[in-house]
Amino acid sequence: MRYRSTVRNAPLTSLRGAVLRGLAPDGGLYMPVEIARHSPEELEEFRRLPFTEVCFRVVKPFATPDVPEEVLWQVVSEAINFPVKLVSLSPGLHILELFHGPTLAFKDFGARFMARLMGYFVRSETRPLTVLVATSGDTGSAVAHGFLGVPGIRVVILYPSKRISEAQEKQFTTLGENITALEVAGTFDDCQRLVKQAFSDADLNKRAFLSSANSINIGRLLPQMFYHVAAYRQLPVASVPLIVSVPSGNFGNLTAGIFAKRIGLPVEKFVAATNINDVVPEYLRTGEYHPRPATATYSNAMDVGNPNNFPRLLDLSRSRLEYVQKEIWGHGATDEETLREMRVVYERYGYICDPHTAVGVLGWEAYKHEHPKPAQGLVLATAHPAKFADVVTKAIGTAPPLPDRLAACLKRAKLSLPISSAYDDFKQFLSGH
Numbered sequence: 001m002r003y004r005s006t007v008r009n010a011p012l013t014s015l016r017g018a019v020l021r022g023l024a025p026d027g028g029l030y031m032p033v034e035i036a037r038h039s040p041e042e043l044e045e046f047r048r049l050p051f052t053e054v055c056f057r058v059v060k061p062f063a064t065p066d067v068p069e070e071v072l073w074q075v076v077s078e079a080i081n082f083p084v085k086l087v088s089l090s091p092g093l094h095i096l097e098l099f100h101g102p103t104l105a106f107k108d109f110g111a112r113f114m115a116r117l118m119g120y121f122v123r124s125e126t127r128p129l130t131v132l133v134a135t136s137g138d139t140g141s142a143v144a145h146g147f148l149g150v151p152g153i154r155v156v157i158l159y160p161s162k163r164i165s166e167a168q169e170k171q172f173t174t175l176g177e178n179i180t181a182l183e184v185a186g187t188f189d190d191c192q193r194l195v196k197q198a199f200s201d202a203d204l205n206k207r208a209f210l211s212s213a214n215s216i217n218i219g220r221l222l223p224q225m226f227y228h229v230a231a232y233r234q235l236p237v238a239s240v241p242l243i244v245s246v247p248s249g250n251f252g253n254l255t256a257g258i259f260a261k262r263i264g265l266p267v268e269k270f271v272a273a274t275n276i277n278d279v280v281p282e283y284l285r286t287g288e289y290h291p292r293p294a295t296a297t298y299s300n301a302m303d304v305g306n307p308n309n310f311p312r313l314l315d316l317s318r319s320r321l322e323y324v325q326k327e328i329w330g331h332g333a334t335d336e337e338t339l340r341e342m343r344v345v346y347e348r349y350g351y352i353c354d355p356h357t358a359v360g361v362l363g364w365e366a367y368k369h370e371h372p373k374p375a376q377g378l379v380l381a382t383a384h385p386a387k388f389a390d391v392v393t394k395a396i397g398t399a400p401p402l403p404d405r406l407a408a409c410l411k412r413a414k415l416s417l418p419i420s421s422a423y424d425d426f427k428q429f430l431s432g433h
């Protein structure tokens with residue numbers, strides 16, 4: 001597969017080029033030049049074959065000829081080593097739990113797959129690759145766990161001191177090995193500035209081999225098709241159309257859903273379910289796209305005012321509003337509605353959802369209200385409720401059970417290195433690293 005830029009002003013590249021670069025040289029995002037449909041017979045087979053085999057078949061056209069089959073098989077089987085669980089709350093409402101990976105959020109799919117792919121792509125390099133990540137919370141842990149123990153790659157995570165929760169901090173500062181966490185005396189913006197400055201520092205880039213692992217990387221999107229196939233395998237065969245509600249921030253998750261639909265999975269419509277940072281639902285309603293600074297909410301992993309995958313959504317619909325509207329319907333929920341929905345779902349079904357998943361359920365409810373014809377809803381559950389224990393407790397009055405994995409992690413000692421927010425200190429650290 002060749003990859004092109006959404007801006008269409010950069011040379012085509014291979015999967016290797018797209019993954020190691022992240023962003024195209026013209027500032028666009030990489031897209032596969034084509035997305036081939038699987039035949040109905042192949043789709044039928046997807047229900048019967050082992051899940052690893054199906055994931056392999058789904059991603060293979062996107063990775064050929066860059067990645068040899070045996071390597072791709074290893075990447076898929078090592079990355080996706082945890083289950084996707086479908087919970088049916090009612091005959092018409094299903095929850096797809098994507099949070100059974102090491103950091104209890106769906107970002108494990110993308111991060112674990114991309115880390116192993118990068119590990120393969122740098123095998124022929126003599127210098128180790130240093131992956132830089134600035135995090136305000138959750139991305140850091142998924143990326144750190146994804147790359148843990150991958151040979152030839154070091155990860156340096158920058159996070160703002162005292163501005164993230166203890167549970168978030170412990171998830172990426174206790175790992176050791178090839179993961180280093182820098183505790184920056186400053187804000188998240190300082191962390192991002194330091195990373196950006198490092199990438200544009202010609203002198204440093206002569207000495208160090210740097211890359212990034214943020215959510216615009218195509219290597220993170222491809223494996224996000226896998227769980228749509230998992231849903232297809234587990235959902236009861238129904239004669240009514242399927243509506244998939246995706247709790248969204250940067251819209252990587254929803255973009256991957258459209259990829260999955262284009263390879264042939266039966267989805268009638270996607271719901272772009274956001275919190276009050278609703279620039280995309282607003283665009284779908286009015287045709288006007290107005291990025292703005294993000295507002296803090298309970299579903300903080302979706303506090304995004306200028307979603308970085310928006311150009312991909314437009315690209316998939318040839319930038320025509322009516323085509324985007326055909327594929328996606330949008331809904332933004334307030335914090336109050338989110339809390340109430342968490343309580344309603346708990347009381348009605350005995351099911352505890354985290355605030356992001358609750359936003360997804362609200363998106364489905366709103367869609368159904370406006371489109372009262374028969375349909376079944378699938379809501380992607382993006383995080384384990386224990387990751388947002390405070391909000392859950394506020395909503396339902398009791399704390400969600402703490403998974404063993406998180407409890408063990410909280411007991412470990414923090415290994416981060418304190419650093420100032422001055423670029424020279426960061427550069428010195430990277431040069432000596």
Ligand SMILES: *Cc1c(COP(=O)(O)O)cnc(C)c1O
Nearest residue numbers: 248249250251252253301382383
């Ligand atoms: C990152 C994240 C999202 C948003 O996903 P996008 O791909 O950025 O739209 C939703 N929920 C949780 C829990 C997340 O961590």
